[in-house]
Amino acid sequence: TSTDPITDGDATWRRMTNGPQAGYxxxxxxxxxxxxxxxxxFESATAGGDMGGDLNRDGDTTDFWGVLYDPAKGTVRVDLNDNGDFTDDVEMKPYKDGFQVGYFGTDNPATPVSERIPFVVQIRKDVPTDPYGGTWVGKKADFVNIGVVASEHGTHVAGITAANGLFGGKMNGAAPGAKIVSSRACVFGPGCTNVALTEGMxxxxxxxxxxxxxxxxxxLPAQNDGNNARARMYTRLI
Known part of the structure; x- marks a missing residue:
């Protein structure tokens, strides 16, 4: 997730500051x-995306789950069964370190749609908290991201790019089997953030x-001639 944990208003980023025994x-x-x-x-963080804020597809948008972070091990647990006890939840590493995937909700095999929604976790350590202002200036905090998709479009593009043997082997993408790195630039709702489109790239x-x-x-810019800061940055990256 390439959005900024503080300034972009992306509620899939969670600041980790509270001890587990505290009432929270x-x-x-x-x-x-x-x-x-x-x-x-909170599942309501996804209200502007395809899930409409109902991340576990149970008919409401009021659910939330505890998130536990171990700063020493760099792992995350999500209280998916919502019992307030993290000891029975899977310890997950960031996706790049083990390709672990968790799921919100439960699939009903009798329906053609997968009701459960996959997620991964991501950690950013020592993020400056100056944008909060006040007593946060000059301090740092670790953030955990619950990585869920905002829309189906990324899957669509990934299939065009690197699909290998879709539809019983009848269809490939442009580069079948290529390795994909997925990075979310857009928030849940209209628009993609400047931070993701600059620092993320x-x-x-x-x-x-x-x-x-x-x-x-x-x-596109008003004049699509490449003569703006973002276009020049992309040219330098290329």
Whole structure:
């Protein structure tokens, strides 16, 4: 997720500051170790996306789940069964470190739609909290991201790019089997953030060695002549 944890208003980013035994969101949480930190993730964060805020597809948009972060191990647990006890939840690493995927909701095999929604986790350590202002200036915090998609468009583009043997082997993408790095630039709702479209693109190319970047976003500068800061930055990255 390439959005900024503070300035972009993306509620899939959760600041980790609370000890697990503290009463938080009206609950006391049970964690394996007292050094771990807890917050919650609200499904309403996805209200502007395809899920309409009903992340587990149970007919409402009021659910939230506890999120436990172990700063020493760099792992995350999500209280998917909503019992306030993290000891029975899977310890997840960031997706790049083990390709772990969790799920909100339960699939009904009798329907043609997969009711459960996949998610991954991501960690950003030592994020400057100056944008909060006040007592946050000069401090840092770790953030956990609950990585869920905003729309089906990324899957559509990934299939065109790297599909391998779709529809019983009848169809491939342009580069079947190519390795995909997925980076979300848009928030849940209209628009994609300036941070993701600048720092996020730099991160993909410079830090992750991505060879080809597809940015499938509508809208162009008034004069599409490449003579603006973002276009010049992309030219330098290329």
């Amino acid at each position: 969101q009206g609950r006391t949480w049970t964690a394996p170790k007292p050094t771990q930190q807890v917050t919650v993730f 730099i991160d993909l190319v410079v830090n992750h060695g991505v060879d080809i970047v597809n940015m499938s976003i509508g809208g």
